[in-house]
Amino acid sequence: MSQDASFEDGRxxxxxxxxxxxxxxxxxxxxxxxxxxxxxxxRWHRAGSRFALLVNRVRWEDKGLTRHAPERVQSVLMFNTVQSVASQGVPKGDADTILSLLQISFEETEAPSGFVTLTLAGDGAIRLEVEALDITVKDVTKPYAAPSKKLPQHKD
Incomplete structure (x- = not known):
């Protein structure tokens, strides 16, 4: 008798x-x-019209949370067709400041152009003027156990 594959059997x-x-x-x-x-x-690569972040993201898509602690993974978040970058509430000159990304949104101006806003915890924001939406996220390391062993919590 055969059995159906389970999630645990996959990768x-x-x-x-x-x-x-x-x-x-x-x-x-x-x-x-x-x-x-x-x-x-x-990093903003002005000549290449790209803005990139190397982030440690929560693996929200991880279905194995009943088997192990919450995980994070390093990912490259790449924004293409970037014309300008502005920030508010992001300390300048302090490279060790840790920032936390809450949301990414898009406000269209003249199609397909507009502004991508990265909202950060603590009232910070990064605003990218783009010719068009062209964003990628790519995991670049293996997942690792979240140091806190907990998922982030948000107050309603």
Missing amino acids: EAPLNLGALDVGDLTVISSLTQDAVFPASEM
């Missing part, structure tokens, strides 16, 4: 997702919610 693959519209961006925003990163891990 969880690293994320490698792209966003070209607001619906896609909603998925990436939810998967990167509560990602943390030092300010030193932000």
